[in-house]
Amino acid sequence: MTEHNKIPVTVLTGFLGSGKTTLVNHILTANHGHRIAVIENEFGEIPIDNDLVLNADEKIIEMSNGCCLCCTARTDLIEILRSLLARSDRFDRIIIETSGLADPNPVAQTFFVDDDVAASFTLDAIVTLVDAKHIRGHLAESGHEGLGSAVVDQIAFADRIVINKVDLVDALELEAVRQAMRGINATADIITSRYAQVDVADVLGIEAFDLSRPMSGDPHWLDDDGHQHDPNLSSVGIELDGTVDHEALERWLTEHLREHGGDVYRMKGLFAVERDARRFVLQGVHSVFDIRPSTPWRDENRSGKVVFIGRELDRAELTRGLRSCLVR
Structure with a gap:
């Protein structure tokens, strides 16, 4: 289905x-x-x-x-x-x-x-x-x-x-x-x-968790509006230039969320995966997440972005972790 x-x-x-x-x-x-x-x-x-x-x-x-x-x-x-x-x-x-x-x-x-x-x-x-x-x-x-x-x-x-x-x-x-x-x-x-x-x-039919939605022409799906946030609650957006190792990404997310999942309210992202022509989409709540393939990449650069929303997020740690999953 x-x-x-x-x-x-x-x-x-x-x-x-x-x-x-x-x-x-x-x-x-x-x-x-x-x-x-x-x-x-x-x-x-x-x-x-x-x-x-x-x-x-x-x-x-x-x-x-x-x-x-x-x-x-x-x-x-x-x-x-x-x-x-x-x-x-x-x-x-x-x-x-x-x-x-x-x-x-x-x-x-x-x-x-x-x-x-x-x-x-x-x-x-x-x-x-x-x-x-x-x-x-x-x-x-x-x-x-x-x-x-x-x-x-x-x-x-x-x-x-x-x-x-x-x-x-x-x-x-x-x-x-x-x-x-x-x-x-x-x-x-x-x-x-x-x-x-x-x-x-x-209020109905927003499709915020629809994994195909970011491929439907919404260029602002992963945007952060640049506001200054409460120091305890923030939105962290991380750009990923290049392709990721899918298994390494799932392994890092699992380990990170095992320790910090209580502070991560929402996460969503878009990835290019090594040796795969499709885009991959991340959706998650606290320590539960899902990464699924979506439509193929076209002429645009194969790159990605992840947004974390939560409490007392460590931007440096999140950036290091995600970039460690890039294919060198």
Whole structure:
């Protein structure tokens, strides 16, 4: 099954009160023509979000296991995804709405580490909502520990950030929120909304994890916008002139991530591999990564670039490690 034959999954995350349920309601009632299954997760003993989601033709599946999805629900998530495949009615897309306290990393990893899930589903993107009025307060109050760490992680993992409730702030505060988002995540696209009213195409079908996407003519797929970042959270882009030894690259990545995977939130890259006419694409989350061949190189130089997004990244160490995999 090719990537484009798989069911795309969007992970929707964001801190408490950011507007995730409002966005789900907006998607379910929008005129988009897609059949969408929504998997919700509760943080707490009494499930309530299912009562807040408007009735629609789409199927709501709730995991009220008394903990956030990032803690112990990965097995539950796999079983739910399998149950969706067993249904006679099929879905065009799936949205996983995590709790406001959830770390999206284990959810994303599910689509890399479970063979059955990877065979039938593809991770489309991680979309993070933030509350324009309160997000800077959350970040300032808690720093990088406790709840503040959860907020930072949700932003750092995002492929797209939706700054919601912009009607509650003025232009200066909105720009300050943008800069705060850029200080944590240099590469995610940022859009704004009131009452989570966004174009559905801006949050579904992003294809951030599609390994063929960088070959589709998007020249900015690996760009870093050059902002100055929080010293603890950064984006490191490394150019690779020449071809790499595929086995050496996988070996180095495995060893490096075994020690530092907790600090590497996302990684993505494009390589030229020795004695292979195809481009190779890297996608990864923490210590889990995937390198696959894509379309052939054409007339451009066979070179590569890797972008790491994470906490306290050592640019010099990453550069040395990657360049050690180049074919001399």
